[in-house]
Amino acid sequence: MSYASVLGGHRYRFDTLARLLAAASPERSGDRLAGLAAASAQERVAARWALAEVPLTDFLAEPLIPYESDDVTRLILDTHDPVAFAPVASMTVGGFREWLLSPGADAETLAAVSPGLTPEMVAAVSKLMGNADLVAVARKVRVVTAFRSTIGLPGRLATRLQPNHPTDDPAGVAAALLDGLLLGSGDAVIGINPATDSPKAVRDLLELLDGVIQRYAIPTQSCVLCHVTTSVELMAKGAPVDLVFQSIAGTQAANASFGVTPGLLDEAYEAALALDRGTAGRNVMYFETGQGSALSAGAHHGVDQQTVEARAYALARRYDPLLVNTVVGFIGPEYLYDGRQILRAALEDHFCGKLLGLPMGLDICYTNHADADDDDIATMLTMLGVAGASFVICTPGGDDIMLNYQSASYHDALYLREVLGLRPAPEFEAWLDSIGLLDERGGIREVTSHPLTAIGKELAA
């Protein structure tokens, strides 16, 4: 089927739904690199006019990537819930936008419709939405998950404490861990990107983190971010794995470039559930995604960067994850050029993920060759905080010395909680209070000495 609209005396024609979606996408360097972007500003708006008239049912009838050749497409269509879809089944994309923004689309209604929505539908509607629309709708959606802490409750913001070290030195990791805990961070997860994927290195870090969590009875979970096959191997050998991590993408071919299949994820999911290490809940998976990964793997099938990203969320929701985050500015300026493009992508990813029922968090970040700085981090944090992000990733001083990129800092999370009146996950908040780190207003007390410093003292000796 082809789509067309007339704007400014010109008739614009789009041969396929994929072409239409790509042309309607806000300007970004990745779509230009892929040769998918609108050729002009007017063509972009013309595409949006045409997209607004597309019935949502078209997305079920015309898969962007063929059913036969892509297991993500099969998953999307095979798990589509027509009963949940019924309330919006007669809508166009433009009508769907207005419905999402209406008071009738409240938290309960959105949660009920979610299994009837496909990634392509939510990506499409996001292209008709302004940044404020993306905030307003995402803010209404609530996705609550739990392992040892509960993530996503109203009025709460959790953080991933990320104590990376370029050589996985235990004392270096412990020092950064202590720093984060004393700044009230770590309720979403204490998560390390290890320097190598070797099972021994991963296990050493898992045991270090598990030891600290147990010794201080911290109501949180650890994760050492390794390939899913490494986690499966380690679980079989009795390593203390809380969450199984994996990077995923929106096409079968892109997932193949990560060495991932749904079968592998199924196996890991079952193994992690069987360990039964959660106390507050049984969400055991942690996924990372990010716009540009399918393009960089040469696996985007002519689908625009944002739509293919939303398709990754369909794979994620199969596993009821505790956490999902987009590493939004991480891949570089050839995908998202500057702070403006990164902010837009962050809001889109958060909106799409939440609407599809995921506990969305963000690594609000940039590389030093992108045109962005710490003011962009502050802007993104504030907007995503208002939009109700489940968690953000935090690094010491916002500078990750292992991955060489800039992210939010523990201080940034304190700022966000302070200005928006947000609190940590309830179990973690109670723990902070029990060890004397919570002040009378619910903020994090600034301490110069504290029993927790024993974490660092032994290792630094």
Place this chain on the structure above:
Amino acid sequence: MSEVTVQAGEFGGAAAVPASDLWSALRRRTQARIGLGRAGSALPTRHRLELQAAHAAARDAVHSPFAPDVIAAGLPGTPTVRVRSAAADRLTYLQRPDLGRRLDPVDRAHLPTGDWDVVFVVADGLSSRAVHEHAAAVVRATTARLGDWRIAPVVLAEQARVALGDDVAAAMDTAMVVVLIGERPGMSAADSLGAYLTYGPKPGVTTDADRNCLSNIRPPLGLSYEGAAGKLAGLMGRARELGRTGVELKDDHDQEEAPGVDPERPEGLTRG
């Protein structure tokens, strides 16, 4: 009117930290910016400015113009050739990696051909500063170890990615190419040089898996010139014997690898 001069601080080192003994001790175990203290919820002024200084150094490294004269001056007696990629300017270079991997057609036509074993390509990559400071010394130290090798004129390439070396080698008809390139600047290292060795490169076909890489050449904090030259010359010799580079060619010269960052590989979703 009086003038006040401030000594702008560099982050790191226990001496710069007025915090407790504990943080001083912990800082010796990591370069992470820990124990920064607070101004309300925010960073103290000093640490905020230190972060901005580090970011500014990284940004300036990305955007500093490439100065081939600096490299040529560091290679007295060595013939050099200057080329540009198909990316016309920095903005295009950053957004279009495909263009940075191809030679400008006019420049390609001007490249000499000859009976050479290897060509060295010095490419600006994401940090001109890194190549200005380190590339000539690495070329000198490496060629000094190559004895009877027939070495092509050194190609100085602007707005260039690693794979531009494939195009250069094809145009000059050399079987092996060494690309010395400025790595993506981090906040703690804006001048890190990478070296990529490729045997039998084919433009558009050769992938990163077909190359051997040394990263973080950056004395005194990273790999030294002599250390890099030793590894590189060793790898080149074995590549010539094997007739290939890449995953099958292991670096057994020295097991101690300095950690570094591949300047090109998108790491977003494989960072775990």
